[in-house]
Amino acid sequence: MLRLQDASVCFGAVRALDAVELEIVAGERVALVGANGSGKSTLLRLLHGLVEPSGGSVWRAPQRQAMLFQRPFMLRASAAHNVALGLWLQGRTWSAARAQAAEALARVGLGELAGRRATTLSGGQQQRLALARAWATGAQTLLLDEPTASLDPHAKREVESLMDAWASASDPGGLPRTLVFASHNLGQVKRLATRAIYLERGRVRADLPVDAFFDAERLRQTHPEAHAFLKGELP
Numbered sequence: 735m736l737r738l739q740d741a742s743v744c745f746g747a748v749r750a751l752d753a754v755e756l757e758i759v760a761g762e763r764v765a766l767v768g769a770n771g772s773g774k775s776t777l778l779r780l781l782h783g784l785v786e787p788s789g790g791s792v793w794r795a796p797q798r799q800a801m802l803f804q805r806p807f808m809l810r811a812s813a814a815h816n817v818a819l820g821l822w823l824q825g826r827t828w829s830a831a832r833a834q835a836a837e838a839l840a841r842v843g844l845g846e847l848a849g850r851r852a853t854t855l856s857g858g859q860q861q862r863l864a865l866a867r868a869w870a871t872g873a874q875t876l877l878l879d880e881p882t883a884s885l886d887p888h889a890k891r892e893v894e895s896l897m898d899a900w901a902s903a904s905d906p907g908g909l910p911r912t913l914v915f916a917s918h919n920l921g922q923v924k925r926l927a928t929r930a931i932y933l934e935r936g937r938v939r940a941d942l943p944v945d946a947f948f949d950a951e952r953l954r955q956t957h958p959e960a961h962a963f964l965k966g967e968l969p
C-alpha cells in the first residue's frame with residue numbers, strides 16, 4: 735500500500751527523517767515507536783502526503799487513506815454533520831450521506847450523540863467520531879498519530895477496540911485494511927500491532943514482527959538501541 739525509498743525530510747537544519755526504507759502491505763498493523771522527536775509524526779505525515787520528502791521517494795497505492803491526530807479536527811457542526819459532510823463531498827446525496835453517517839455513528843457507540851455539536855464532545859468521543867468518519871468514507875489505510883495519548887484508560891480501551899474492529903474487517907472491496915499508528919504505549923503496541931518499527935533520530939533502527947520486538951533478550955542481541963529504549967518499559 736505504501737513504499738518509501740531512501741526518504742528524508744528536513745525542516746531547515748533538522749533532519750526529521752533520514753534515508754528511510756519502508757514497505758507496508760495491505761493487512762499489516764504497523765506501530766511506530768521511539769522517543770519524542772524521533773520522527774514518528776513526520777513519518778506518518780510523509781506517508782499521508784502532508785509533507786514532501788526532501789530526498790528519496792514516496793509511493794502510495796491508489797486507495798482511500800485517512801489520518802487521525804491526537805486531537806481530532808472537528809467542524810463546528812453536529813457529530814452527524816461531521817460524518818455526513820465527508821460523504822456528501824464524495825458525491826452521495828445529502829439524505830444518503832445522513833443515513834450512512836447515522837449508521838457509522840451507531841457503530842462507534844455515538845448514535846445518541848449524533849445531534850451534539852462535535853466540539854463539545856469529550857476527547858474520547860471525538861476520537862470515536864473521527865474513526866466513524868474514516869470508516870464511513872471507506873478508508874483502506876488508516877494512519878493514526880498517538881490517537882489515545884490524551885485519553886483516560888476507559889476511553890483509550892474504547893478507541894483501541896474500535897481500531898481493532900476496523901482493522902479486522904475487510905473493506906467493501908474485500909481488501910484487508912491497513913493500520914499504521916504511532917504510540918508511546920507499549921501495551922497498546924503489543925495488543926494492536928503485528929509489526930513494530932523503532933525510530934531514533936529520524937532513522938529506522940528496528941523493523942520487526944511484534945513478537946520478536948517484545949522478546950527482550952533477542953532484541954538486546956539484535957537491536958541494542960531499541961532494547962536500550964524499551965528497557966524497563968517492556969510489558
Ligand SMILES: Nc1ncnc2c1ncn2[C@@H]1O[C@H](COP(=O)(O)OP(=O)(O)OP(=O)(O)O)[C@@H](O)[C@H]1O
Pocket residue numbers: 745748749750768769770771772773774775776777
Ligand atoms: N514543522 C516542523 N518544523 C520544524 N521542525 C519540525 C517540524 N516538525 C517536526 N520537526 C522536528 O522534526 C523532528 C521529528 O519530529 P516528530 O514530530 O516527527 O517526532 P515524534 O517522534 O512524532 O515526536 P513526539 O513523540 O514528541 O510526537 C523533531 O526534531 C522536531 O522538532
